[in-house]
Amino acid sequence: xxxxxxxxxxxxxxRRTGSNLAGSVGEALFFGxxxxxxxxxxxxxxxxxxxxxxxxxxxxxxxxxVAASFxxxxxxxxxxxxxxxxxxxxxxxxxxxxATELDPLSDTLSTAPxxxxxxxxxxxxxxxxVELSYRLPQTESAGWRLLASTxxxxxxxxxACVITVWAIRGHLSxxxxxxxxxxxxxxxxxxxxxxxxxxxxxxxxxGMGPTTVEVSDLPLHAGREYRVAVWQQGHIRVFSFEVxxxxxxxxxxxxxxxxxxxxREVFRRVVFEQADFLIEPIQPFQCTFLLTIPADxxxxxxxxxxxxxxxxxxxxxxxxxxxxxxxFPLVVYPGAxxxxxxxxxxxxxxxxxxxTPAMNGGTNQGAIIxxxxxxxxxxx
Amino acid sequence: MKGTSLTEEPLLSICLGGSRKHxxxxxxxxxxxxxxxxxxxxxxxxxxxxxxxxxxxxxxxLGVHFFERRLPADAEEGDLRPLRxxxxxxxNSPLSYEGAIMRIRWCVRLRLFARRGKEYVLEHGFTxxxxxxxxxxxxxxxxxxx
Numbered sequence: 001x002x003x004x005x006x007x008x009x010x011x012x013x014x015r016r017t018g019s020n021l022a023g024s025v026g027e028a029l030f031f032g033x034x035x036x037x038x039x040x041x042x043x044x045x046x047x048x049x050x051x052x053x054x055x056x057x058x059x060x061x062x063x064x065x066v067a068a069s070f071x072x073x074x075x076x077x078x079x080x081x082x083x084x085x086x087x088x089x090x091x092x093x094x095x096x097x098x099a100t101e102l103d104p105l106s107d108t109l110s111t112a113p114x115x116x117x118x119x120x121x122x123x124x125x126x127x128x129x130v131e132l133s134y135r136l137p138q139t140e141s142a143g144w145r146l147l148a149s150t151x152x153x154x155x156x157x158x159x160a161c162v163i164t165v166w167a168i169r170g171h172l173s174x175x176x177x178x179x180x181x182x183x184x185x186x187x188x189x190x191x192x193x194x195x196x197x198x199x200x201x202x203x204x205x206x207g208m209g210p211t212t213v214e215v216s217d218l219p220l221h222a223g224r225e226y227r228v229a230v231w232q233q234g235h236i237r238v239f240s241f242e243v244x245x246x247x248x249x250x251x252x253x254x255x256x257x258x259x260x261x262x263x264r265e266v267f268r269r270v271v272f273e274q275a276d277f278l279i280e281p282i283q284p285f286q287c288t289f290l291l292t293i294p295a296d297x298x299x300x301x302x303x304x305x306x307x308x309x310x311x312x313x314x315x316x317x318x319x320x321x322x323x324x325x326x327x328f329p330l331v332v333y334p335g336a337x338x339x340x341x342x343x344x345x346x347x348x349x350x351x352x353x354x355x356t357p358a359m360n361g362g363t364n365q366g367a368i369i370x371x372x373x374x375x376x377x378x379x380x
Numbered sequence: 381m382k383g384t385s386l387t388e389e390p391l392l393s394i395c396l397g398g399s400r401k402h403x404x405x406x407x408x409x410x411x412x413x414x415x416x417x418x419x420x421x422x423x424x425x426x427x428x429x430x431x432x433x434x435x436x437x438x439x440x441x442l443g444v445h446f447f448e449r450r451l452p453a454d455a456e457e458g459d460l461r462p463l464r465x466x467x468x469x470x471x472n473s474p475l476s477y478e479g480a481i482m483r484i485r486w487c488v489r490l491r492l493f494a495r496r497g498k499e500y501v502l503e504h505g506f507t508x509x510x511x512x513x514x515x516x517x518x519x520x521x522x523x524x525x526x
Contacts, residue, residue, distance in 0.1 A: 085497075088427055088491050088499075089442060090427060090429040090431060090442070090444050090447055090489060090491070091427060091447065091449065093431075093442050093443070093444045094429075094444050094447045097444070114472060115471075115472050115473045116443060116445075116471055116472075116473055116474070117432070117443055117473050117474035118473055118474070249479045249480055249481050249482050249514070250438075251436060251437040251438030251481050251482050252438050252439065253437055253438050253439050254439065262437050262438075262481055264479075264480045264481045266479060266480050266514040266515060267514070267515075296510075296511065296512050297511075298475070298477050298479070298511045298514065299473060299474070299475065299511075301473075301474050301477070301484065303434055303438075303441030303443075304439075304441050305434070305438040305439040305440070305441050306434045306436070306438040306439075306441050306482045308477070308479070308482075333473075334405065334472060334473055334475055334509065337510075338475055338509050338510055338511045339404060339405040339406070339472065339475065339509050340404045340405070340509075340510070341402050341403070341404050341509075341510055
């Protein structure tokens with residue numbers, strides 16, 4: 001019955017809750033109408049041959065541009081909709097995969113990866129380590145934040161300086177605008193805050209020094225043990241320093257015009273910790289320890305919108321400094337324990353490790369349809 | 381007019397060999413499917429696929445491991461309804477997973493294209509591997525990108 005009252009369907013990202021056929025027809029009508037509107041407006045504008053109509057400032061060219069964009073968007077949308085009619089998501093996926101796997105310099109298709117759905121290793125294994133096999137790249141580089149903050153502070157304060165001079169000159173000449181001067185105060189305050197933030201970042205960036213992490217092998221396999229070496233440079237007294245093995249789920253979705261990314265930590269284990277020590281410029285802190293990936297851990301996963309990411313996270317707090325956190329990506333392959341079936345698969349949600357924060361209700365809905373035979377009457 | 385009236389929906393059925401719900405990575409999967417309660421002339425095409433898809437907070441990701449599309453011209457006497465069987469080797473990954481904000485689900489999907497643009501879909505899920513479900517901690521962070 002509910003279907004009868006669904007005049008407007010809800011679209012969750014690329015998924016529709018209503019009929020695909022009705023959705024396609026609606027899209028085709030919309031783009032067709034847009035195309036006709038554009039073409040009709042263009043023809044009516046270009047019909048009367050009065051050269052004066054297109055002079056700058058009279059709006060003629062602007063109308064032509066708007067009408068042309070309507071015609072282009074409508075036409076392209078109509079072609080896109082027509083191409084997707086009657087083609088299933090599975091077929092489109094296969095066609096897209098075949099197209100990407102086709103090597104233009106070869107007559108044959110490239111072989112399928114041994115572990116599909118896992119992230120690429122190429123970005124991790126291209127940097128050899130000094131003590132162990134691979135040096136890990138840092139996922140959250142402070143350099144970009146520093147650059148962005150510098151650019152913002154420069155532009156904002158340049159504008160603030162210009163309008164301050166402007167306001168002062170106005171007051172000196174006896175033509176001061178007090179409303180404009182009042183507006184100036186928050187503007188200058190934001191400029192001051194941006195300089196403070198930039199200086200703080202520079203101090204953190206230079207004072208803490210870089211963190212280097214190396215691992216004995218890549219990719220990591222669940223259930224196996226690896227050696228990890230960490231170096232921390234700087235000139236500082238450290239109150240606490242820890243290295244954690246972390247697994248996070250990341251999901252990206254559209255909400256209106258926003259693209260939102262939600263990250264949920266599902267595993268955390270402290271693999272190394274030390275407290276109260278001094279790092280000297282000539283003697284960086286170094287530690288080596290063994291890292292065991294849990295045998296029943298979920299492997300790394302990389303989809304277009306969803307991923308499971310393993311990381312080594314270095315965290316520390318030091319005297320007179322804000323807490324710092326640096327993350328280094330890992331790629332974990334499935335282990336023998338999870339690739340093969342167990343005698344009795346778990347029926348309840350049991351955590352990999354006891355999770356410290358209080359747990360709340362899950363967001364997962366539905367269940368896998370299991371059974372020897374599925375037979376039903378279904379509507380698309 | 382020849383053919384069934386499509387007010388009555390066709391019967392699609394999928395059967396996994398050995399009546400099993402759980403499979404190991406790299407194991408052989410035998411699939412049988414059949415179509416009934418529809419006239420032979422009403423079937424335009426049938427697609428069978430073995431795929432994984434994600435569910436949860438994020439938008440859906442989909443990976444097709446096996447895909448076959450059959451037209452009446454591909455079948456004996458142009459009839460796509462009789463029982464069809466195929467065997468595939470399952471991949472090493474991604475394994476079935478029930479996470480906190482996402483899950484990875486494997487299934488066999490049968491899609492029937494009927495006349496007048498109507499489509500009928502049946503899915504039969506199964507589990508690949510034996511990854512235990514993740515704990516459900518509280519939300520940590522969400523970021524906006526316009």
